[in-house]
Structure formats: structure tokens, C-alpha cells
């Protein structure tokens with residue numbers, strides 16, 4: 001299997017009033033095709049910056065970002081994005097919100113085909129019957145489901161998510177993890193998920209990458225050696241507990257605090 | 263029941279207003295050169311109905327033409343200010359300064375600039391007085407667009423124009439219509455200002471002036487009422503358009 005995403009020695013700084021603010025410094029990351037990479041790190045360390053670099057929305061000061069064997073310099077149609085804020089367009093129905101990327105990526109596609117594709121996805125995430133509703137008529141979890149559909153409607157090869165479940169309550173969040181797992185089984189995409197929830201990273205990830213504090217570099221990579229068809233129960237096994245403990249210690253190191261001795 | 267209330271309440275308020283007006287004039291025993299009573303007005307309308315129709319039409323089309331220009335120009339200016347920080351910093355003080363100029367002072371300036379072009383001058387004034395709210399609201403609407411809204415399309419390689427058309431413009435529509443409601447009243451004032459102030463004017467403003475020169479006080483009041491009616495028509499015309507193009511925003515707030 002080839003690496004669908006390869007990030008090599010990426011360095012980036014924002015220019016601020018107080019001078020340059022280095023955000024990423026020597027970040028390396030590789031994600032094989034079809035794999036799910038969860039990224040965790042201290043708050044403000046540069047995780048969102050990383051997503052913008054992978055999406056080609058920004059160019060790094062130094063280092064390289066490769067997608068599907070090509071150097072990323074501009075945005076590309078094979079990327080899908082979802083954010084913590086579902087950013088649905090209130091003047092469009094849920095169905096038309098999901099269709100939006102198709103209008104950009106494939107203008108020649110017929111309306112009927114678009115609708116069929118969107119309906120298929122909406123049914124998969126449990127939003128059947130909500131196609132004609134407005135975003136404001138849906139709950140937060142449902143909006144995030146619609147936002148996920150929109151992110152993958154054009155069959156992107158890479159799905160980039162920046163804390164997509166961060167604003168949801170715990171139960172809704174666990175529901176969405178399972179939705180995500182099911183989508184992955186049907187749709188073919190390689191995934192980068194930014195999260196601050198370690199349980200989420202272990203439940204969904206094939207690898208969990210821990211970033212150091214700002215400026216971020218790759219501090220630790222955990223291979224999640226669990227089957228793809230996980231259930232929430234897996235989080236209550238000893239194996240998962242060990243992994244979570246491991247990650248927690250790494251986060252403490254990233255935050256610059258000592259690891260608890262026990 | 264609800265639609266009944268929607269019509270019955272304002273109509274009752276209107277009737278009450280007219281009755282009160284009549285009563286006050288009657289109770290004070292005012293002659294019509296102090297304050298005409300509503301009962302004086304029908305005679306004025308019947309006698310001058312042709313002038314009212316012609317004047318009303320002139321006032322209407324020139325206001326709408328001026329407002330149309332203001333929409334095009336205001337949108338363009340708002341887009342420039344919304345997308346470019348430098349343009350925003352450069353244009354804002356200029357715009358605020360221009361907006362602060364009392365527009366009455368522009369009437370003689372325009373009259374001298376474009377001598378005899380009464381229609382042109384009137385439309386120009388309606389435009390000048392009304393583009394500011396549109397430019398500012400569109401500019402602010404576009405510049406405060408959350409980056410994520412832009413990124414959902416930008417990450418697919420969509421052009422700036424596509425992002426503007428599919429996201430930024432519709433998202434700004436509620437603010438735009440809010441501004442348009444202010445602008446339509448301003449444009450109307452601009453039109454009337456030129457009609458009243460400039461000699462040999464046209465429209466309802468000129469009719470008002472001729473009522474004054476001929477000491478026909480009921481006519482003057484009749485023009486004022488006609489202006490109010492026209493103003494209401496224009497305003498609700500905008501409200502109607504808003505319902506069609508930005509009706510979704512209303513649902514959101516309930």
C-alpha cells in the first residue's frame with residue numbers, strides 16, 4: 001500500500017504584530033491509502049494549521065505535502081473537509097447542502113444523479129426524511145451528520161476533519177463515531193481527523209499521531225492494533241485502556257508537564 | 263385569523279389616525295392654511311387627479327432608477343471593501359465623509375454641473391443619498407464571513423467568483439435587504455428634495471411647490487399624504503422582494 005498522504009519536514013509560521021509565530025516545526029506524517037489517522041495535541045499547537053496545509057489552502061514555509069503522489073500547492077477536488085462548526089447554508093435544504101460540492105467538482109453531472117448520491121449518503125447517516133428540511137430545523141448532531149455527507153459526497157480520496165464532533169454531547173458523539181466507522185466501511189477515503197478526545201482517536205484511528213506543543217512536530221505515533229469493525233465496547237478493554245494511558249502520558253509531555261509516576 | 267389581524271390592525275390604526283386628525287383640526291377651529299383636515303383632501307384629489315398621477319409616476323420612476331443605481335454601485339463598492347482590506351481602509355473615511363454632507367447642499371451643485379438635466383439630476387440625487395447603507399452593509403457582511411464558509415468551497419478549488427455567488431452573496435442578502443429598506447426611504451427623500459428645491463421641477467415635489475405658490479393649502483396636504491402612500495408602496499415593495507430572496511433568514515430567527 002502506498003502512502004496517500006505524506007508530510008515531510010513541514011515548517012510554518014504566521015506573521016503577527018509581535019513578529020513571526022512559528023506554529024509547525026519539523027512535522028512528519030504519513031498515512032497509507034484507506035487508513036484513518038487521528039491527530040491529537042495540546043490546544044493551539046497548530047492542528048488546524050496542519051489541516052489547512054493538507055487541503056492546500058495554505059503553503060508551508062518549508063517542507064513538502066504530498067497527496068496521491070503529487071506535491072500539494074493549491075486546493076484540489078479530491079479533498080473533502082468538515083469542521084467543528086457544520087457551516088451548513090441556511091438558504092439551502094439539507095439535500096442541496098449536501099449536493100453543493102458536486103456543483104463545483106462535477107458541473108456536468110445531472111441533477112437526478114446528484115440527488116441520488118446525496119440521498120444515498122443521507123440515508124447512510126440516518127437522515128432519511130430530512131432532505132427537505134432547513135439546517136436550523138435539525139439538532140446539532142444531525143447537522144454534523146449532514147456536514148459529513150457534504151464532505152464526502154464527491155467521493156474525495158482524502159477526508160480532512162477538524163474536531164468535527166467537538167461541540168457535541170458525549171452520547172451524540174459516540175453515535176457519530178459509529179456513523180463514521182460505517183461510512184468508512186462503504187466509502188473509500190483516507191482520513192485525517194483532528195481531535196482533542198483520546199477515546200475518539202483510539203476508537204476511530206488506525207494510527208494516532210501526537211503533536212508536541214507549539215511549534216508542533218510529530219512527537220509520538222501510536223499504532224492502533226484493533227480490528228476495523230470496532231464497537232464502543234472496545235474502549236473498555238485492557239488493550240484500549242493501555243493505549244489511552246500511553247496517549248495521555250504523551251499529551252502531558254507535549255504540554256510540557258511531567259508524567260505522573262505511579 | 264392571523265391574516266385578518268395583519269390587515270385589520272393597520273387599517274384600524276389608519277382610520278383612527280384620520281379621525282383624530284379631523285377631530286383636532288375641528289376642535290381647534292384651524293383654517294385650512296394652518297392645517298387642512300382630511301375632509302378637505304378628496305376635493306383636491308378630484309380636482310388635480312391628473313397631476314397626481316403624472317407627478318406620482320415621475321417621483322416613482324426616478325426614485326426606483328436612483329435606487330437601482332445605488333444597488334449596483336453599492337454592491338460593487340461593498341464587494342471591493344469586503345474582499346480587500348486595503349480598499350476598506352482607503353474608502354471608508356471617504357464614504358463616511360461623503361455621507362455626512364447634507365444632501366440639500368448638493369442640489370445647486372448638481373444643477374450647475376448638469377444644467378437643465380432635471381431627470382438626470384433627480385435620479386443622481388436619489389442615487390447619491392442612498393448607496394451608502396448598501397455599500398457598508400455588503401462590505402461588512404462579506405468581510406465578516408467566517409473563514410470556514412469560504413473553505414468548504416475553496417478547498418475544492420472553487421474560484422473567488424464561485425464562492426461569492428454560491429456562499430458570500432446569499433449569506434449577505436439579509437443584511438443587504440436590511441440596508442435596502444433604509445436606502446429606499448433615503449432615495450425617496452432625495453428625489454423629493456430635488457423636486458421641491460429646484461425650480462421648474464417635476465413630480466409630486468413640484469406639485470407641492472405649486473400648491474404653496476398658489477396658496478392652495480389642501481393641495482399641499484394632499485401631496486404630503488400621496489407621498490406617504492408612495493413611500494409605503496416603495497417600502498413594502500422591498501419587503502416583498504426580501505421575502506422572495508431572503509425569506510429563509512426570517513425562519514432562522516423564530
Ligand SMILES: Nc1ncnc2c1ncn2[C@@H]1O[C@H](COP(=O)(O)OP(=O)(O)OP(=O)(O)O)[C@@H](O)[C@H]1O
Nearest residue numbers: 014015016021023042043044045046047048049050
Ligand atoms: N491566521 C493566523 N494568523 C496568525 N496566527 C494564527 C493564525 N491562525 C492561527 N494562528 C495561531 O497559530 C497557532 C496555531 O493555530 P491552530 O489553529 O493551527 O491551532 P490548533 O491546534 O488548531 O488549536 P485548537 O486546539 O485551539 O483548535 C495559535 O496560537 C493561533 O493563535
Ligand SMILES: [Mg+2]
Nearest residue numbers: 047048049162
Ligand atoms: Mg483548531
